[in-house]
Amino acid sequence: MRFVTYLARRVVGIAAVMVGVSIITFAISHVVPADPAVAALGDHATPAQIVEFRHQYGLDRPLVDQYVLYVEGILHGDLGTSIRTRRAVADDLRDFFPATLELSLSALLIALLLGLPAGVWSAVRRGGIPDQVVRVVILAGGSLPIFWLGLIVIGVGYFQLGWFPGGGRIDAFVAPPPTRTGLYVVDSILAGDLDALSSSLRHLILPAVTLGYFSTALVARMTRASMLESLGQDYIRTARAKGLRERVVVWRHALRNALIPTVTILGLTFASLLSGAVLTETIFSWPGLGRYATASAVSLDFPAVMGVTLLAAVAYPLANLVVDIAYFWLDPRIQRGG
Amino acid sequence: MARRRLLRGPLELIALAVLGVLVVLAVLAPVLSPRDPLEQALAARLTPPSLEYWLGTDQLGRDMASRILYGARLSLLVGVFVVALAGASGTVIGLVAGYGGGLVDEALMRLTDVFLAFPSLILAMAIAGALGPTLVNAILAIAVVTWPVYARLIRGQLLSLRRREFVEAARSVGASGGRILVRHLLPNAFGPILVQASFDMGAAIIAVAGLSFIGFGAQPPTPEWGVMISEGRNFFSTEPWLSLFPGVAILLAAGSFNVLGDALRDAFDPRRAL
Numbered sequence: 130m131r132f133v134t135y136l137a138r139r140v141v142g143i144a145a146v147m148v149g150v151s152i153i154t155f156a157i158s159h160v161v162p163a164d165p166a167v168a169a170l171g172d173h174a175t176p177a178q179i180v181e182f183r184h185q186y187g188l189d190r191p192l193v194d195q196y197v198l199y200v201e202g203i204l205h206g207d208l209g210t211s212i213r214t215r216r217a218v219a220d221d222l223r224d225f226f227p228a229t230l231e232l233s234l235s236a237l238l239i240a241l242l243l244g245l246p247a248g249v250w251s252a253v254r255r256g257g258i259p260d261q262v263v264r265v266v267i268l269a270g271g272s273l274p275i276f277w278l279g280l281i282v283i284g285v286g287y288f289q290l291g292w293f294p295g296g297g298r299i300d301a302f303v304a305p306p307p308t309r310t311g312l313y314v315v316d317s318i319l320a321g322d323l324d325a326l327s328s329s330l331r332h333l334i335l336p337a338v339t340l341g342y343f344s345t346a347l348v349a350r351m352t353r354a355s356m357l358e359s360l361g362q363d364y365i366r367t368a369r370a371k372g373l374r375e376r377v378v379v380w381r382h383a384l385r386n387a388l389i390p391t392v393t394i395l396g397l398t399f400a401s402l403l404s405g406a407v408l409t410e411t412i413f414s415w416p417g418l419g420r421y422a423t424a425s426a427v428s429l430d431f432p433a434v435m436g437v438t439l440l441a442a443v444a445y446p447l448a449n450l451v452v453d454i455a456y457f458w459l460d461p462r463i464q465r466g467g
Numbered sequence: 468m469a470r471r472r473l474l475r476g477p478l479e480l481i482a483l484a485v486l487g488v489l490v491v492l493a494v495l496a497p498v499l500s501p502r503d504p505l506e507q508a509l510a511a512r513l514t515p516p517s518l519e520y521w522l523g524t525d526q527l528g529r530d531m532a533s534r535i536l537y538g539a540r541l542s543l544l545v546g547v548f549v550v551a552l553a554g555a556s557g558t559v560i561g562l563v564a565g566y567g568g569g570l571v572d573e574a575l576m577r578l579t580d581v582f583l584a585f586p587s588l589i590l591a592m593a594i595a596g597a598l599g600p601t602l603v604n605a606i607l608a609i610a611v612v613t614w615p616v617y618a619r620l621i622r623g624q625l626l627s628l629r630r631r632e633f634v635e636a637a638r639s640v641g642a643s644g645g646r647i648l649v650r651h652l653l654p655n656a657f658g659p660i661l662v663q664a665s666f667d668m669g670a671a672i673i674a675v676a677g678l679s680f681i682g683f684g685a686q687p688p689t690p691e692w693g694v695m696i697s698e699g700r701n702f703f704s705t706e707p708w709l710s711l712f713p714g715v716a717i718l719l720a721a722g723s724f725n726v727l728g729d730a731l732r733d734a735f736d737p738r739r740a741l
Contacts, residue, residue, distance in 0.1 A: 142580075149581030157597050268478075271666075272722035274673045276680045277696055277714035280703055288704040404588035408677055422589055423681055426596035434593045442584045 132457060139453065143446045150442040151203065155196050158431035186212070186432075203439070209432035213425055218436035221421060226440070227311025228298060229417035232336055232409070233402045234312075237395065239341030240348045245391065247345070248352025252360060253379055263349055270346020275405050279339045279412035286335045293335050296414035303328040336413040340405050344398045351394040355387035362386075389459055396452030403441045482726035485719050493539040500533035504690040513706050523708050525698065527688075531709070534690035535716050541691050542672045542720060545606055549671035550664045552610035557617025558660070562648070564618065565625030576622070579615035587612040588677065595683040602675070602691065605684035609674045613667055620663055624656035658735035662728055669724035676717055692717050 166182045167174065174182075183189045186209075187198060202209060208218035251263035287295035298313055299305055306316035306325045314333060317326035359365065360383050368378045407419035414420070418437050425433035492499060501521070508528035516523040522531035564575040582590075591608035598604040628634060629652075637647050676693030678684035685691035687698060692713040699709025 145577060146580050146584050149577065150584055153581060153585075154593070157593050268722060268725060269718070271725045272669060272673075272718055274676055274680075274693075274696075274714060274717050274721075276677055276693075277710065277717065280696070280700060280710050280714075284703055284707060401586070403586040407586075407588050407592065408681065411681055419589075422592065426592045427682060429596060431593075431597075434589075434596065438585060438589050438593055441586045441589055445584045445586070 136454075139450055143450065146446055147443065150439065151200055152196070154435040154438050154442075155199055158435050159192055159195060186210070208436040208439070211425065211430055211433040211436075213428045213430040213433060218432050221433065222418065222436055222440055225416060225418045225421045228415060229403070229406050229410070229419060231312040231314065231333065232340060232406060232415060232417060233399070235333055235337035236341035236344055236402055236405075237398070239337060240344035240395070240398070243341075244345040244348030245352055248349040248391075249356055249379065249384060251349065251353045252356035255357065263353065267346045267350045267353070270343050270350070273342070275339065275343065276408040276412055278342060279336070279409055282335050282339050283412065294332050295335075296332075296412075298329060298332050298416060299325065300328045300332075305329075336409050336415050339413070340402065340409045343405060344395075344402065347394050347398055348391055351391045352387060355390045356383055359383045359386045389456065392452055392455050392459065396449045399445065399448040403444070478726055479730045482723040482730075485723040486727065489539050489543065489720055489723070492536055493543050496533075496536040496540050500530075500536050502530040502533045504529065504533040504537040505688055506530070513702070515706070516708060522712050523706070525695075525709055526702060526706075529688075531695075531712055534695060535692070535712055537690040538692045538695065538713060538716060539720070541602070541685065541689070542676070542717070545602070545675045546668035546671045546720075546724070548606050549609050549613060549675070550667050552606070553613035553667065554617050554660065554664060556610075557614035558621050560614070561618040561621025562625065565622040565629075566644075566648075572622070575618065579618050582612065582615045585612065588674065591674065591678060592681070592683055595678055600683045600686060602679070602685040602689065605675050605678040606671075608678065608683075609671055613671070616663060616667075617660065620659055621656060624659060625652060628652050628655055658731075662732045662735060665724050665728035665731055669721035669728070672717060672724075673721050 166179045166186075166188065170178055170182055180189070187195055190198075199209070206219055208222070210216070211218050211221055214221055247263050247266070251260045254260050283295050286293040294300070303324050306313060306320045306322050306329075309316050309319055313329035314326065317323075317329055360379075365378060365383055368382050369375075373382075403419070406415075406417060407423060409415065410417045410419035411423055418440070422434060422437040424430075425437070506529065508524065508530075510528065511520070511524050512526055512528035514520050514524040514528075516531075520530055520532065522535060524530055525534070560575055560579075564572045567575075587609075590612050591605070594608035594611055595604050598607065634647060634651055637651055642650070675684055676691070676696070679691050679693030680697045682697075685694050687694055695713040696710045699706070699711075699713070702709050
């Protein structure tokens with residue numbers, strides 16, 4: 130299939146999914162027993178106050194009207210007003226997104242730096258001690274509750290060793306770097322601010338390790354499995370037979386062919402990173418979308434929760450689209466419609 | 468053959484043993500528990516693990532061992548209910564899609580796309596928040612984000628099995644559609660479903676505990692593992708066992724289901740046994 134045709138089909142598909150997503154987020158927030166007006170105003174609100182509130186937020190109009198208004202708003206970048214923070218949801222998301230992005234990218238980086246070599250190592254030394262260790266790490270990755278791992282990481286890194294702070298993004302006495310990307314570590318480097326860099330890095334490490342552990346295990350699992358498969362192929366025997374060094378055989382020949390499943394997993398991991406970020410951010414008081422979503426859901430602030438859900442649901446197919454585009458680049462056979 | 472492959476190593480045996488013990492503990496919790504899981508003994512609060520209190524007591528003097536035993540009950544039930552709900556609804560939808568074909572298939576598969584696009588925990592949180600924070604609603608919420616996997620699995624199986632010789636043979640001797648479905652298609656799709664169910668038992672236990680941890684599932688004083696970890700959090704620097712023990716329980720339960728899922732998958736598909 131030609132690349133452009135393929136891309137067009139995918140974009141149409143994503144648009145269709147987005148319509149479905151918006152209907153569901155809308156349905157959850159409007160066809161529910163819980164009353165956001167009571168949640169926002171408290172149990173002691175007078176009926177008049179509740180009527181006024183419902184009118185102000187359009188909660189008294191027919192559902193279809195509310196949905197049409199909602200979608201029109203989204204298309205204009207208007208996600209409504211948060212009942213809890215009383216600010217535009219779009220503004221809130223813009224403020225909280227960089228913190229989550231910084232955390233997720235660090236987690237992905239850890240997953241690539243540790244998971245990839247671990248998977249390769251484990252496959253090359255199949256059955257040996259390194260393989261056993263990696264397999265236990267992989268197994269634990271799917272079985273550890275992330276919120277519990279976070280507590281242990283805080284317990285060791287903060288309470289026991291005292292090496293890292295127990296929460297937040299930067300020390301209270303350090304001024305955050307001037308905003309360019311919104312990622313504190315990157316902005317500190319751009320501004321040449323060493324104090325902010327060291328403080329933000331120290332704050333980033335524990336939550337990034339917590340969130341990154343799961344992606345690391347996934348990447349290691351996928352890399353191990355596909356490396357085992359590609360190491361058994363004929364072209365590897367050929368490469369060895371013509372006298373190539375083992376390092377070249379493993380890292381150039383085998384790994385390159387084992388990369389596609391790993392790239393797929395990285396794309397899929399993106400969605401689980403956002404779910405994981407909810408719990409990680411809650412534990413580490415990390416001021417990102419996850420903590421914003423939790424706080425909003427607690428106070429039945431549905432415009433805010435719908436905003437986060439929508440953003441996350443857009444991010445997932447987009448991440449997979451990027452992965453698919455990476456295939457075209459990694460494996461020329463796909464371009465020819467293989 | 469399959470059984471030998473299933474129990475090929477020590478890890479698989481340990482996992483089966485752990486699950487067996489967990490089920491027994493869960494069923495016999497009222498008999499085995501040293502104390503009432505809700506009974507407060509304020510004079511004995513925050514007692515470290517000892518002979519009298521095997522796993523210590525919490526901030527209200529409740530016996531941690533008893534609470535964890537009762538928690539096993541809840542967590543296993545949570546897993547069973549999530550998998551049953553998601554598995555049943557996903558199977559029905561997958562069958563309708565696979566059999567209906569055409570527009571029905573297309574519409575239902577786009578519906579699974581929509582549900583798969585949501586980050587599961589955020590959608591579950593929104594659902595649980597909307598319905599009200601209870602354990603039952605948390606189970607519903609996790610089931611809502613789990614069913615699409617089964618729908619796709621069943622549909623895929625149906626499409627690939629439909630063209631196989633034994634199904635053609637059954638059809639050619641005049642077997643009805645319903646008979647082919649019940650006698651030939653479902654039994655052959657059973658393996659992959661069992662594998663998925665095993666993984667999802669573990670995932671559901673973790674997910675519902677996570678929802679409870681942030682306040683969208685079971686509520687205190689319920690002896691649920693996620694609630695217990697959350698309650699112990701404030702004492703983590705001084706009395707870490709309050710959060711450690713329930714976490715170990717989740718790890719053992721979910722880990723065993725995962726090992727079992729891996730073993731089942733290898734047993735049903737030997738080519739994947741790497």
